Amino acid sequence: MKHLKPINSKARKIAPPDDVVALSQGPAPQSGPHIPLGCTFIFSPGWETDSSGGTAGLCTPVERDLFDCHNGCFWPAQVPDQLNHAPDWTGKCASAQKDWRKIDLIFP
Amino acid sequence: MRVARSKTPWIFAAVISLPLLGFSQQQTTPPANPAATADQSKEAKPKPPEEDGIPVTSDVVRQACGSCHKSDEKKRMTRISARRTTPEGWQETIRRMVSLNGVQLDPETARQVLRYLANNHGLAPEEALPAAFEVEKQSIDYHYSDKDTENTCHSCHSMGRVISQRRTKSDWELLVAMHRGYYPLSDFQAFRRFGPPQTTPGPDGRPPDNRHPMDKAIANLSGAFPLITPEWSAWSANMRPARITGTWAIAGTQPGKGAIFGTMTIRAKDGADDEFITSTKLTSARSGETASREGKVIVYTGFQWRGRSTRAASNQASPDQEGLREVMFIDRNMQSIKGRWYTGAYDEMGLEVEMTRIGAGPVVLGMDHPTLATGGSGTYTIFGANLPANVAAGDIDFGAGVKVARLVSATPSEIKVELNIAGDAKIGYRDLFVSGVVKERGAVVFDKVDEIRVKPQAGMARLGGANFPKQFQQFEVIAYNYGPDGKPDTKDDLELGPMTKVTWSVEEYAATYGDDDIKYVGTIDQNGLFTPNVDGPNPQRPRNANNVGDVWVVAVLTRTGKDKDGKDLPPLRARAHLLVTVPLYMRWDTPEVEGGK
Numbered sequence: 001m002k003h004l005k006p007i008n009s010k011a012r013k014i015a016p017p018d019d020v021v022a023l024s025q026g027p028a029p030q031s032g033p034h035i036p037l038g039c040t041f042i043f044s045p046g047w048e049t050d051s052s053g054g055t056a057g058l059c060t061p062v063e064r065d066l067f068d069c070h071n072g073c074f075w076p077a078q079v080p081d082q083l084n085h086a087p088d089w090t091g092k093c094a095s096a097q098k099d100w101r102k103i104d105l106i107f108p
Numbered sequence: 109m110r111v112a113r114s115k116t117p118w119i120f121a122a123v124i125s126l127p128l129l130g131f132s133q134q135q136t137t138p139p140a141n142p143a144a145t146a147d148q149s150k151e152a153k154p155k156p157p158e159e160d161g162i163p164v165t166s167d168v169v170r171q172a173c174g175s176c177h178k179s180d181e182k183k184r185m186t187r188i189s190a191r192r193t194t195p196e197g198w199q200e201t202i203r204r205m206v207s208l209n210g211v212q213l214d215p216e217t218a219r220q221v222l223r224y225l226a227n228n229h230g231l232a233p234e235e236a237l238p239a240a241f242e243v244e245k246q247s248i249d250y251h252y253s254d255k256d257t258e259n260t261c262h263s264c265h266s267m268g269r270v271i272s273q274r275r276t277k278s279d280w281e282l283l284v285a286m287h288r289g290y291y292p293l294s295d296f297q298a299f300r301r302f303g304p305p306q307t308t309p310g311p312d313g314r315p316p317d318n319r320h321p322m323d324k325a326i327a328n329l330s331g332a333f334p335l336i337t338p339e340w341s342a343w344s345a346n347m348r349p350a351r352i353t354g355t356w357a358i359a360g361t362q363p364g365k366g367a368i369f370g371t372m373t374i375r376a377k378d379g380a381d382d383e384f385i386t387s388t389k390l391t392s393a394r395s396g397e398t399a400s401r402e403g404k405v406i407v408y409t410g411f412q413w414r415g416r417s418t419r420a421a422s423n424q425a426s427p428d429q430e431g432l433r434e435v436m437f438i439d440r441n442m443q444s445i446k447g448r449w450y451t452g453a454y455d456e457m458g459l460e461v462e463m464t465r466i467g468a469g470p471v472v473l474g475m476d477h478p479t480l481a482t483g484g485s486g487t488y489t490i491f492g493a494n495l496p497a498n499v500a501a502g503d504i505d506f507g508a509g510v511k512v513a514r515l516v517s518a519t520p521s522e523i524k525v526e527l528n529i530a531g532d533a534k535i536g537y538r539d540l541f542v543s544g545v546v547k548e549r550g551a552v553v554f555d556k557v558d559e560i561r562v563k564p565q566a567g568m569a570r571l572g573g574a575n576f577p578k579q580f581q582q583f584e585v586i587a588y589n590y591g592p593d594g595k596p597d598t599k600d601d602l603e604l605g606p607m608t609k610v611t612w613s614v615e616e617y618a619a620t621y622g623d624d625d626i627k628y629v630g631t632i633d634q635n636g637l638f639t640p641n642v643d644g645p646n647p648q649r650p651r652n653a654n655n656v657g658d659v660w661v662v663a664v665l666t667r668t669g670k671d672k673d674g675k676d677l678p679p680l681r682a683r684a685h686l687l688v689t690v691p692l693y694m695r696w697d698t699p700e701v702e703g704g705k
Contacts, residue, residue: 048689054619055656061645062690076291077264101575
């Protein structure tokens, strides 16, 4: 376990190893990805289109999906993820579908 | 629009090295040891890279990065010595060191680190050019040679990010481990195979390949993009500061605007051999509109041009106040420079540019309307540089059937002529000579437009304007003549270039029953520019849908003239698919490479 060591000194002070291990486990392998309600699970080609190349299968509206994407890091290159680049991204809104004007564009 | 640079969530710095290792206890494929990455423990001796590595000789880099990235006796640093990439690739990593790994860098040090690594751990021209679309922000349809690797690596970002890297095998492994560490879901999304292993042999009788997708990808990438290559060995030995000061002729094309011509003067920045100051004059050939621009450039690795220019002061109200960003490649012979200048919230508005060095002699660049209709006549402008002051009508030659009736005016950059094109002039491309200097295929003689096509064939726009910016899509119509044989899709077909007098509209692309996207997605103007509707849920749509949709963009060209039987030529129609989709909530941008931000 000697490698389970925060790599910067600040982190060493604030992160007891247990927290870190919990985070490091990730979701249980067999359960599959978390698919937000109302979304079709299509990963390829991606965020912009459904499997047919259109928009009918996209999450409707996308704002409903944002919290899930953010928390679960499902679209790490399209939606700021809570784990790494933008822990407080949705801090200003209770529901992205209502408060979507309050979220920021993130430059990681 | 709301914009935020991410605050440094240093608390999460603790997490990164851990999942990488935590996984090794449960996984069939132990991720490579990221301690080699940044292990500060005393007992772990810095592991000498088991493969070749590039020594880091810059004290600035050694100091800024050395606390985590240890060196061996040959000055090879963990991770850093095991990788080469573009300036953008380096900047992205440096940024992550700051945002996620808690590194503190002042802007000046960051610039020096970037420049050292981009130059000394960079790419050779042969390596950089196939990935040019990534840094030029071209939205092209790229396909990587290995389907499995492509499927594993292109779901979140472009393959361009991947093919612009060169790494040792263990560094490719660590890259994948980095993804799994920061983004644990990536295992399900792309990297691991779930379900029981296959047992039935493939059609070739060989046992099935049960490796995880990520392992297949690592095997492929470390073979295709190794750290040490003959191309880089040759280029790094021959590399030198680019000698590009002087005057250059510019020929460009901008979708929606057509040909752009001009000149650029490049001066060295005081005290630097890789930084330049530019002054540019541009003329839009079709409209005659002109612009002056001032810019700054950094040249990396002796050939990678990264610049930014803004309109000269008088034009503050211009739409590109942020400036045009320039990504170009200097040819090995330092006589030509090619690339893309772009702007727009999604880098979607741009022009393709080619520059050639101007010597003492004249250069012919092109024309405002290079399409010469048989039986027609009119005034045409020829653009160039150093054009002779005393040019006469007889010095200008388009070949048989095209008569230069009169010289209207002549300056060193523009010659106006009146042309009469004979009714029986042979159709085909024509070389244009001005005082003995040629522009090959400078014009084309044609009798009629036989076909039109919309470009691009598949467009994309993003909703915006309420909270996030819009991504526009410019379409244009390219016209064709079937050539002397009159048959479509044969070798003698003539491309006539962009057509302006077309009518644009949007039609439904019926993807679902009762599809009505067309009411919501946005509008197209008569210059082919599509402007998407606003972002956000639309209460007027079922399920509060966004204004997304997919539609046809339709162009119609009305033709004058008669066919062989004396009937009016019918109008021509062409269409393209347009996807209007959701914003990106995150932008991986690296303006630092131009010296900005």
